[in-house]
Amino acid sequence: MEKEKIIKIINNFLSEELEIEEDLVPDANLRDDLGIESLDFVDIAVIIEKEFGFKVNAENMADVKTLDNLYDYIFDYLNNNK
Amino acid sequence: MEDYILNKKNMNRVVITGIGVYSTIGKNLDEVKESLYKGKSGIILDQERKDYGYKSGLTGKVERPNLKGLINRRQRVGMAEQGEYAYISTIEALKTANLDQDYIDKNYFGIIYGNDSSTIPVIDAVDIIREKRDTVLVGSGSVFQSMNSTVSMNLSVIFKLKGVNFTISGACASGSHSIGIGYFLIKHGYQKNIICGGAQEVNIFSVGSFDALSAFSTRESEPTKASRPFDKNRDGLVPSGGAATVILESYESAIKRGAPILAEVVGYGFSSDGGHISVPNVDGPKRAIEMSLKNANLSPNEIDYINAHATSTPLGDANEAKALYQIFNNHKPPVSSTKSMTGHEMWMAGSSEIVYSILMMQNSFVAPNINFDTPDENSKHLNIINKTINKNIDICLSNSFGFGGTNSSLIIKKFEK
Numbered sequence: 001m002e003k004e005k006i007i008k009i010i011n012n013f014l015s016e017e018l019e020i021e022e023d024l025v026p027d028a029n030l031r032d033d034l035g036i037e038s039l040d041f042v043d044i045a046v047i048i049e050k051e052f053g054f055k056v057n058a059e060n061m062a063d064v065k066t067l068d069n070l071y072d073y074i075f076d077y078l079n080n081n082k
Numbered sequence: 083m084e085d086y087i088l089n090k091k092n093m094n095r096v097v098i099t100g101i102g103v104y105s106t107i108g109k110n111l112d113e114v115k116e117s118l119y120k121g122k123s124g125i126i127l128d129q130e131r132k133d134y135g136y137k138s139g140l141t142g143k144v145e146r147p148n149l150k151g152l153i154n155r156r157q158r159v160g161m162a163e164q165g166e167y168a169y170i171s172t173i174e175a176l177k178t179a180n181l182d183q184d185y186i187d188k189n190y191f192g193i194i195y196g197n198d199s200s201t202i203p204v205i206d207a208v209d210i211i212r213e214k215r216d217t218v219l220v221g222s223g224s225v226f227q228s229m230n231s232t233v234s235m236n237l238s239v240i241f242k243l244k245g246v247n248f249t250i251s252g253a254c255a256s257g258s259h260s261i262g263i264g265y266f267l268i269k270h271g272y273q274k275n276i277i278c279g280g281a282q283e284v285n286i287f288s289v290g291s292f293d294a295l296s297a298f299s300t301r302e303s304e305p306t307k308a309s310r311p312f313d314k315n316r317d318g319l320v321p322s323g324g325a326a327t328v329i330l331e332s333y334e335s336a337i338k339r340g341a342p343i344l345a346e347v348v349g350y351g352f353s354s355d356g357g358h359i360s361v362p363n364v365d366g367p368k369r370a371i372e373m374s375l376k377n378a379n380l381s382p383n384e385i386d387y388i389n390a391h392a393t394s395t396p397l398g399d400a401n402e403a404k405a406l407y408q409i410f411n412n413h414k415p416p417v418s419s420t421k422s423m424t425g426h427e428m429w430m431a432g433s434s435e436i437v438y439s440i441l442m443m444q445n446s447f448v449a450p451n452i453n454f455d456t457p458d459e460n461s462k463h464l465n466i467i468n469k470t471i472n473k474n475i476d477i478c479l480s481n482s483f484g485f486g487g488t489n490s491s492l493i494i495k496k497f498e499k
Contacts, residue, residue: 018155019154037156040156043222046218046221049216056218
């Protein structure tokens with residue numbers, strides 16, 4: 001999957017479902033800039049499973065700090081597990 | 083912030099400064115007052131229930147409110163439908179009480195809400211886990227929607243409450259006990275402001291097992307005539323729901339902040355039948371009523387109006403009629419069951435019926451027990467009102483009874499300084 005498509009799906013989820021109004025710039029910190037809290041990460045895990053078809057590993061997600069990290073996390077997983 | 087232990091040595095007077103309601107007969111106090119006065123029914127026949135195999139498709143109908151724009155997503159995703167109803171009724175109650183967030187923030191405001199089920203989120207989560215074998219897909223809001231304490235846990239966070247915070251699950255007396263326990267906490271000085279109330283979900287799955295017991299009226303050809311408490315031809319209750327909120331406050335607190343005082347809670351009585359799980363007796367309710375009178379230091383002759391529990395079931399109504407006759411035989415105060423219009427609001431009923439009674443008290447009328455056409459051998463001894471009467475009400479008794487033989491009686495009084 002192209003990274004652009006991942007960005008589109010994730011950004012759409014963040015703005016429509018999580019109702020995040022801040023600018024979804026790649027270096028935005030998920031917690032500090034976008035206000036995403038621990039419970040929201042459960043819903044992010046749900047959207048990843050539903051849209052990208054893989055289960056999120058909590059340990060790997062620990063390194064995801066920014067929006068770009070999140071896109072890359074999904075992109076890398078999809079490309080390394082083809 | 084003031085000390086939250088008030089006047090431990092003294093008994094506080096407990097007043098009601100705010101009420102709110104979201105029900106089958108109106109989405110706010112004005113609409114509900116009109117419906118009560120006109121004797122309007124909120125009962126419909128729901129074809130979807132029939133499609134699911136219900137013996138009775140009769141139900142109260144409540145529209146689900148849209149809270150988007152009122153509270154944020156995190157606050158919304160943890161709320162089941164009855165929490166949404168309770169949010170709306172609580173907003174209205176706080177408004178009538180002239181309470182704002184600033185006052186709540188500066189005081190140890192509490193919540194005790196009645197609720198005894200949250201079916202849909204439980205079913206939805208189980209469906210996902212069974213099918214997908216994956217708990218993550220249940221999402222982040224499910225647990226907060228699923229627990230019995232869903233209403234108190236959500237509202238306490240939304241309104242940033244810092245006082246008492248729990249749910250009362252006492253079957254169909256939940257909403258009444260919530261006010262009773264709130265009354266005791268304020269009376270004995272442990273709290274000065276509490277959001278009390280009751281909420282009830284209304285959906286196709288929550289009452290399926292109730293339907294299985296043949297507890298529901300099957301008068302499907304005439305939905306608005308199906309709920310007929312005390313009538314000889316009653317054949318069962320009609321499930322219903324929504325939410326009602328009652329703001330309790332110490333008299334001292336209400337006077338200090340210049341709050342509108344709508345009524346005073348003067349008595350609470352409770353009991354357990356010590357009998358059958360679903361078949362009520364006469365003694366249990368009678369003891370609860372007598373305890374409330376004793377607690378209020380009132381004689382039966384001083385009660386101006388009784389809002390009966392009567393749900394339209396053959397035995398339940400008969401036994402309440404017997405209990406009322408034994409206590410109130412001397413002066414026969416007006417009696418009506420507003421469930422004739424609303425259906426049985428179950429976990430909500432004990433609170434909504436206090437709201438209905440206050441509306442009657444404020445507007446000097448007794449709402450009718452509609453569909454009471456033919457008395458039976460027990461109800462013929464009571465003064466059951468089947469057409470609205472204009473009448474001053476100073477003191478009112480409200481009964482609520484539930485499965486397991488839990489009984490609650492509350493007495494409220496028009497406020498006098």
